[in-house]
Amino acid sequence: MTPAAGTTFLQSINQALREEMLADPDVYVLGEDVAVGGPYGATRGLAEEFGEHRVINTPISEGTVVGLAIGAALQGLRPVVEIMFVDFITLALDQLVNHGAKLRYMSGGQLKVPLTIRTMFGVSGGWGAHHSQSLEAWLAHVPGLKVVMPSTACEAGALLRAAIRDDNPVLFMEHRGLYWTKDDQAEPTTIESTLGTARVRRPGRDVTVVATGRMVSTALRAAERLSAEGVEIEVVDPRTLSPLDLDTLAASVRKTGRAVIAHEAVVQGGIGGELVAQLQLAVFDYLEAPILRVGAPFAPVPAGEQLEAAFVPDEHSIIAAVRSCLGRA
Amino acid sequence: MDKQTAASLLDTMYLIRAFEEKVSELYAKLEIRGLLHLGIGQEAVAAAVCSFLDRDDLLYSSHRAHGHCLAKGGDPRRLLAELAGKANGYCGGKGGSMHISAPEVGFMTATGVVGGTIPLALGSALFCRERRPGRIAVVFFGDGAMNMGAFQESLNIASLWKLPLLFVCENNGYAEFTPISAHTLVERASEHAAVYHIPTVTVDGNDLLAVLQAVEPAVARARSGDGPSLVECLTYRMRGHYEGDPSKYRELSELQEWKSKDPVARFVAWAIDAGLLDETERDAIEAAARSKVEAAADFAREGPVPERDAVSRGVYA
CATH class of the missing domain: 3.40.50.970 (Thiamin diphosphate (ThDP)-binding fold, Pyr/PP domains)
Structure with missing residues (x-):
């Protein structure tokens, strides 16, 4: 239930x-x-x-x-x-x-x-x-x-x-x-519909942001800020990383022509690279810009408060990538 | 022991011996390939342990698995076909020598990782405890596995949870190319078991009678829900670590010494002496085993090659 x-x-x-x-x-x-x-x-x-x-x-x-x-x-x-x-x-x-x-x-x-x-x-x-x-x-x-x-x-x-x-x-x-987050409203979610399927969390026309785990809420915050400046991003959550629902991701990028992949893992060797590879093959003709990745720097996770904050990508990292995708500095 | 039991035990040992010799021959003739670990010299352990097991008891093996599979009732034809990479092998050619699985006879799996199946056997023992009281899990491993964390962790958990499990260490004195004295000061698996309060005994693994005597109470203890035991069998592999291993790390004299302790010959001599067997019966049992293995070789040779696109099928259930 x-x-x-x-x-x-x-x-x-x-x-x-x-x-x-x-x-x-x-x-x-x-x-x-x-x-x-x-x-x-x-x-x-x-x-x-x-x-x-x-x-x-x-x-x-x-x-x-x-x-x-x-x-x-x-x-x-x-x-x-x-x-x-x-x-x-x-x-x-x-x-x-x-x-x-x-x-x-x-x-x-x-x-x-x-x-x-x-x-x-x-x-x-x-x-x-x-x-x-x-x-x-x-x-x-x-x-x-x-x-x-x-x-x-x-x-x-x-x-x-x-x-x-x-x-x-x-x-x-x-x-x-x-762990202590709540959904804004109870969402009827059937068990059968979840495993192996991605979900569009916020529709948008300009750039697709594929985000995983906690980066989904980070991307949604970025979406609010970008919306205020007239940029509408579409936030897609793969939910299952293997097997991957490439169809839902590709459909989004075909619509927007641009994509940013955002995860909390280090970028090098991260799942973002795989998503980029699969997406570019599926939607190459639709792409207006290279697909960008947002993630952590290639370092172990530091413990101290300030260094930890520098490690984790935040909405500003996503906003910067989205702007870059759109050719805006 | 009665005549029938003696014949059955000898039948198992000859089947393993003949099978492994055939594997060696086919490997030399390039009819089969892969990384093969033969159990010639260790037949008594497999035959004795499995003689106490039913089809529904759950067996896990090491990388030296052929004999265990056969002793548990595995079909030599499907086993050899698997070694040959054929579609009619147990695993359709996907497993090979180190990944044999024959769950229909309770042979769960072997492993390419030393000690890798020990934790799996604990889980199957937990299942037996929860769902099939009276059934047990058994795991074979070598002395090399004694230095794996998985072994120590498994002794601890099996003992703590009183799992219906039998640990069987085939201590053949070598971890790959290294003699046991060079990789540990604790040369007996039974020493480790004792630390974890697990009943244990070390026996001459080339003496089938000694293995039978050690395994019987251990199996009974597991079946009655009293917890695990560890039986350590001191034995020797007459072939290299893997088929093709030049075995430069051991002296010929050592090999000769162990040849005189051949488990099959010893049992035959004992059984004849005890009046349980005569030469004619011995010959007949050996001939029947060799003929089964010839049939297995034909089955493997004539088996179909897997379809090419099977390579990426069956990854998920």
């Missing part, structure tokens, strides 16, 4: 977990501290309601816990693992990339891995280089994985439910900076 108005992103995640656990006894939740609600309450109440045999606290052993969840999924359980920060997915990459992602293919279709990994990512609060990264491009590079990145409270719940119902390993990336 659609979360009520005033529901936060975090509450929407919590509700989605609860609803899927109610609907399907094969849904299990595993991770560090999940039985006590996790660091911010995403799993709050689940252990009390469903028991600690289904909401399982694990040791700090990310690699083995992800492997264990894959092994359970191979047998038909639908585990939802919480990796507290995506920075720690590095510890589980062997299991996830070499086993979870590939077992479907390597087995010639005999096995499937209905696994969801929820993980926090992104910069906020000065948490520094080990608790703030955006590693979605690494994961979207792996055949067999799906990568989902919600940007609103309502969609977070719907996308998570779709991820849990999916028969493939899905990385579900939650920007910490969105």
Whole structure:
């Protein structure tokens, strides 16, 4: 069901977990501290309601816990693992990339891995280089994985439910900076319509801004400012980075003739490069200007307040890129 | 042990031996390719462990997987066809030697990553605990895996959660080209298990009877929900780390010494002595195994090549 108005992103995640656990006894939740609600309450109440045999606290052993969840999924359980920060997915990459992602293919279709990994990512609060990264491009590079990145409270719940119902390993990336945000109004979002589909968040005629995660709200703020000077940008949220809904993105750029890709990850090797490559092939004849990218500088995430602010792209970064696209300095 | 059991165990060991020798031959003749790790010399471990397992028990293997798959009931024809990259192989030619999967007989998967299947086996054991009490998961790994974090983490979790799991370490004394003495001071997997309060024993892995004796209570313990055990089998691979490995890191004398401890010959001698087998029966069992493997080679040779566009199909469920 659609979360009520005033529901936060975090509450929407919590509700989605609860609803899927109610609907399907094969849904299990595993991770560090999940039985006590996790660091911010995403799993709050689940252990009390469903028991600690289904909401399982694990040791700090990310690699083995992800492997264990894959092994359970191979047998038909639908585990939802919480990796507290995506920075720690590095510890589980062997299991996830070499086993979870590939077992479907390597087995010639005999096995499937209905696994969801929820993980926090992104910069906020000065948490520094080990608790703030955006590693979605690494994961979207792996055949067999799906990568989902919600940007609103309502969609977070719907996308998570779709991820849990999916028969493939899905990385579900939650920007910490969105956890306490609420949607302006409750949006009826069907589960089926979300996974693998992009969404136009604000229509516009001049430049398409493809934004992911928290950069969607940043782009919407940029849109307000640009609108005041007569520039209407169209903000499109891919929502799923793999598989990518190129059709919706391309349709937008065919209309506007210009595009900016905005993400919080470092630009070099980021998902923006892939989007640019796929878009230019799809819409080359429609392009009035090169597609530009907005993202973080090629550096680890710094901890101090001023340096952190310098690291994260903001609406001014997007506005500057949009103006550049339009040939205005 | 009765005559039938002895014959069945010997049948499994001969099947593995004949299969691996055929693989070696076909590799030398360039009929099959890839990175192949043969289990000649380690047959007793696979045969003994799998003799306690049913089809519904869930088995995970290492990179040296052929024998485990056959012992679990895998079809030698589909296994060899997979090694040959054919469409009629278990994985349609997509897996190969190190990624065999035969879930229809409870052989879940092998792995190209040392220690990589250990966490997976924990998950399948969790499934057994939750959904199929009495069923168990089993994982084979080598001494090289002892130094992987995944092994240590898995011992901890399996012990903590009392998972219905059997760890089987095939300690063949070498991690690839490096003798165990050069990569750890803790040379026994059972030492690691004991640290995590897991019942454990180290046995002569080339003595089928010793392996049977060690595995039986461990399997019973897992089935009854009392938690994991670790059985360590000291053994030796008679071929290189991989097929084609010149094995310059070990002395010929060492190879000769282990040849005298051949697990198949030892069991045959014991069984004949115990009156469970005679020479004629032995010959018949070996001949039947070799004939099965010849049929497998024909099946693989005649199998269709996968369609070219299968390369990008089946990535997602």
